[in-house]
Amino acid sequence: xxxxxxxxxxxxxxxxxxxxxxxxxxxxxxxEAALARLLEQDARAARFFGESESAIDALRSPVKAPDxxxxxxxxxxxxxxxxxxxxxxxxxxxxxxxAACLLLxxxxxxxxxxxxxxxxIFPQGPSTITDVAQCAADDTKCSMSDFLAAFDQVGEVxxxxxxxxxxxxxxxxxxxxxxxxxxxxxxxxxxxRGRTFSSNVRPELIELTIAVARDGSLKQLTTQQQxxxxxxxxxxxxxxxxxxxxxxxxxxx
Amino acid sequence: xxxxAEQRLIEKxxxxxxxxxxxxxxxxxxxxxxxxxxxxxxxxxxxxxxQDAFVRVLTHLDRFDPRxxxxxxxxxxxxxLYVNAxxxxxxxxxxEIVDAWKGDGEHRAADAAIGDEVRANVHVALQQSLETLTDxxxxxxxxxxxxxxxxxxxxxxxxxxxxTVKSHLHRGRQRLxxxxxxxxxxxxxxxxxWA
Numbered sequence: 001x002x003x004x005x006x007x008x009x010x011x012x013x014x015x016x017x018x019x020x021x022x023x024x025x026x027x028x029x030x031x032e033a034a035l036a037r038l039l040e041q042d043a044r045a046a047r048f049f050g051e052s053e054s055a056i057d058a059l060r061s062p063v064k065a066p067d068x069x070x071x072x073x074x075x076x077x078x079x080x081x082x083x084x085x086x087x088x089x090x091x092x093x094x095x096x097x098x099a100a101c102l103l104l105x106x107x108x109x110x111x112x113x114x115x116x117x118x119x120x121i122f123p124q125g126p127s128t129i130t131d132v133a134q135c136a137a138d139d140t141k142c143s144m145s146d147f148l149a150a151f152d153q154v155g156e157v158x159x160x161x162x163x164x165x166x167x168x169x170x171x172x173x174x175x176x177x178x179x180x181x182x183x184x185x186x187x188x189x190x191x192x193r194g195r196t197f198s199s200n201v202r203p204e205l206i207e208l209t210i211a212v213a214r215d216g217s218l219k220q221l222t223t224q225q226q227x228x229x230x231x232x233x234x235x236x237x238x239x240x241x242x243x244x245x246x247x248x249x250x251x252x253x
Numbered sequence: 254x255x256x257x258a259e260q261r262l263i264e265k266x267x268x269x270x271x272x273x274x275x276x277x278x279x280x281x282x283x284x285x286x287x288x289x290x291x292x293x294x295x296x297x298x299x300x301x302x303x304q305d306a307f308v309r310v311l312t313h314l315d316r317f318d319p320r321x322x323x324x325x326x327x328x329x330x331x332x333x334l335y336v337n338a339x340x341x342x343x344x345x346x347x348x349e350i351v352d353a354w355k356g357d358g359e360h361r362a363a364d365a366a367i368g369d370e371v372r373a374n375v376h377v378a379l380q381q382s383l384e385t386l387t388d389x390x391x392x393x394x395x396x397x398x399x400x401x402x403x404x405x406x407x408x409x410x411x412x413x414x415x416x417t418v419k420s421h422l423h424r425g426r427q428r429l430x431x432x433x434x435x436x437x438x439x440x441x442x443x444x445x446x447w448a
Contacts, residue, residue: 020423024397024404051434052426058379058433059398065286066300069278072307073271079312083269091268 014038015045023052254280260319267314274311281327282307284400289331291395294380298338306331325410328400332392382432390425397422 018035021027027035039046073082083091254262259280265273282303289299310317310327317326383391392411396402404422408415 020419023426024419024422048430051430055382055426055430055433056398059291059395059429061376061379063283063287063290063376065283065290065303068282068286068300068304068307069275072278072304072311073275075304075308076274076311077271079308081269082271082274 015042019045019049019052023056256322259323263314263317263319263323266311267317277311277323278307281324284324285327285331288328288395288400289335291380291383291399292335292391294384298335302331302334302338305334309334322406325406328396329410378433378436381436382429385432386425386428387421390421390428393418393421394425394429398426 015035015038018027018031018038021031022035039049076082259277262273262277266277285306286299286303289302290296293299293302306327309330317323383394386394389411393407396407396410397404402410404415404418408418411418
């Protein structure tokens with residue numbers, strides 16, 4: 001039988017391509033017939049084909065592998081441990097329970113934040129003045145009911161009108177630096193006219209007061225809410241006894 | 254085993270289910286062992302690599318990315334372990350070891366189960382022939398023809414273009430064919446078994 005690679009290099013190249021495609025599992029079905037014809041015509045190609053098939057079959061010949069399962073499982077168990085079926089169920093149920101609790105907590109928190117924003121205990125970043133003002137306004141509505149009782153105990157300022165009357169004095173540059181400084185320094189107590197007031201209030205309200213005072217708009221504090229915000233800051237912790245030199249202690253405000 | 258079933262086994266094994274881990278081992282150990290045996294030519298090395306690879310994989314199942322095939326991950330780790338072992342002590346085909354494997358202990362029992370001495374000769378001839386291939390050719394030929402991986406998967410596994418994989422495959426197959434056919438003993442054995 002004539003050898004195609006000696007007589008026709010193109011045929012030899014075609015045969016090689018067909019064989020490679022066949023063994024690469026890429027030969028289209030319609031070309032398998034062409035390969036079969038070429039193999040029938042070329043004994044050397046047929047031998048090549050047979051040898052290649054034998055080599056591949058040998059590669060696929062089964063290998064009896066030793067069973068390493070117990071050794072592997074023992075070693076893995078030594079490193080990370082295995083869980084019994086009951087413990088696995090417990091862990092699975094536990095995970096679901098934890099996930100449910102987290103979801104429930106999140107839902108409760110979001111609901112609380114929606115209906116009672118002030119009750120939220122999330123740490124907050126710096127608030128804008130607008131946010132703080134809104135916050136102060138809401139807060140004042142609550143604190144106003146405490147206002148008269150609180151200042152009745154002080155005795156110095158007993159009525160809301162008194163506070164209103166005091167505000168123009170602040171705006172006119174009266175000596176309120178002491179209070180201003182105390183608030184700025186985050187001191188826990190504020191001395192005002194010889195009385196001790198707690199500054200244990202929300203930082204946002206202090207910031208609002210400072211911001212309003214700094215930009216000179218204190219004189220515009222005319223609404224009840226704004227006044228209430230200032231009063232809230234000055235809410236007394238405990239009534240202090242009157243002293244004769246109270247005015248000179250701080251120098252008036 | 255479908256990939257979905259395999260994924261369920263992986264998740265169970267990751268949670269500490271020993272039975273699921275055992276099923277994963279049963280499913281993949283034969284192919285990995287066969288691959289490592291042909292790659293290294295040494296049953297003792299193949300056993301060590303297979304055991305170590307499974308231990309590592311099962312210990313770190315939480316790191317498995319389900320987008321990929323478990324077998325690919327397993328083979329990749331086994332290959333790294335083999336390369337590390339080669340750096341320490343290059344395992345080479347050793348006829349004495351293979352002979353010992355053919356006639357020793359559980360391996361003798363294993364071969365007896367196959368019940369064919371000629372097949373053992375094929376093992377020897379095939380291993381000798383595989384030793385004529387370069388490391389990359391051997392790996393590509395084994396992954397493609399023994400493990401049935403696709404060209405694309407091998408290219409991804411070895412991080413090389415598909416064309417390069419094909420080139421290694423064609424040359425490796427050619428070299429393997431020549432080596433096997435030039436070995437009279439293996440040729441006779443192959444003919445006897447596979448004719």
